[in-house]
Amino acid sequence: MNTPSDEQLVAYLDDELDREQRSQLDSLIADDPLLNLRVQWLSRSNLPYRDAYDELARQAPLDRLQARLDAAPSPQRPGFSRRWFMGAAAAGMVFAGVAADRLFLGWLAQQSHNWRELVGDYMALYVPQTLEHLATDEASQLAQLRTVDARLGLNLSPAKLKLPGAQFKRAQLLEYDGVPIAQMTWLDAAHGPLALCVTRSNSGSQPLAHERRHGMNVVYWTEREHAWMLIGHNPATELEGLAKMFKERLST
Template sequence: MNAKLSDEQLVAYLDDQLDTEQRARIDAAIAEDPMIGLRLQWLDRSSLPFKDAFSQLSRQAPVDRLQAMLDTLPSPARPPLSRRWFLAAAAGLVAGGVLADRLFLGWQESQQTSNWRGLVADYMALYVPQTLEHLPSDETTQRAQLQTLDEHLGLKLAPGQLSLPRVEFKRAQILEYDDVPIAQITYLDPVHGPLALCITLSSSGSRHVARERRHGMNIVYWSDMHHAWMLIGHNPPAELEAMATTLRSRFSA
């Protein structure tokens, strides 16, 4: 069912244009499939100041032709033209158009090494403590989940290696973007809320711990010869760095 959700349906969800039953169906899809949440995050970026960023390109865009094409759609099937709806329609209708080409190229350039952290941050921005509170945290469940991560990323992880002070290990799962697996190990911190250790394959070589901030969350990240790692949460950066130091010492031992 989730794969059949169109961008137009998700845009209508974001714009509160769906009835109760339709919203409930998409809520269930989001809970079942993490990639639906990522698609929603991408579509919701239409609320950012694109006008300023692409002011030069907008003069080249075939807006009149787009609007004429949209006007040919049957009225009952056409939702109000919100910014998000227009973004989704433009992406589908302007194949080969200047605006779509430039937007795609800019988006494609952003999908480089560092952007996997942006994708994770997009997803983590949806988390609240209630997302994790109900999940089982017994060692048998943890080992089964970690086995899945091992199969995708060539890691040999055990629950003891992943324990951190104060926080509770809640879930390990595999996310995937453009056929690239991303391991997500989530914790619940009683003080700061959801926290995640995320890992993906990397050939960029070993790098020391660095910091950044996305969606109001702090991130520390590093890499070894085969994997890139990041910790993300609302914890203070110094606290995340201390956790990163602990984890690096265990995995390098």
């Protein structure tokens, strides 16, 4: 089976696949942590679909959009389900040339905690053995950082990412529905996996702030057009010191 679409995963969550399809997806989800993360994201019952759709409605040319809605069959009127929402997007219910699912993602992007929630879910899967086997030669690291730089408009180097007591292991580019998230990971000798993650942001510069996710400490901030977060099992005060160091290094 090829990489499943969000619509297939929603059908999986709604128990609308036959036994063979479901078995194939069970195997893929078990073997692919990133796919598992997508399933977790889609399965959250507390996602604010109605709030997001209300925001889209306020932006839409209502007469034209209502005409399209009236013409589209919906077996569950009134109300919304994950299946209906994604079906509407797939059916081409668009306005201003932008698909509804992209607008919904844009609405979520304005809620800054959501991308950190995705990263926290992903980091919860990490153990030291996840990183121990990775190559750490400088040529590999430079190639990885160039990929990240090109996609996110950064200027990273191994020197800027060097940490005391931790070995830099990998820079990789993740993506959720077209939104890039870069992840730089270290293996801390005392506290295990540690990650600095970044995505684009239009919220302007904001100071360091703290939170906890999955038993890990998080320090996050925004600098001009990028949002950053540092996440790991390090003590909060230690993590803040590292975040201040990164903030200074990466702003130059």
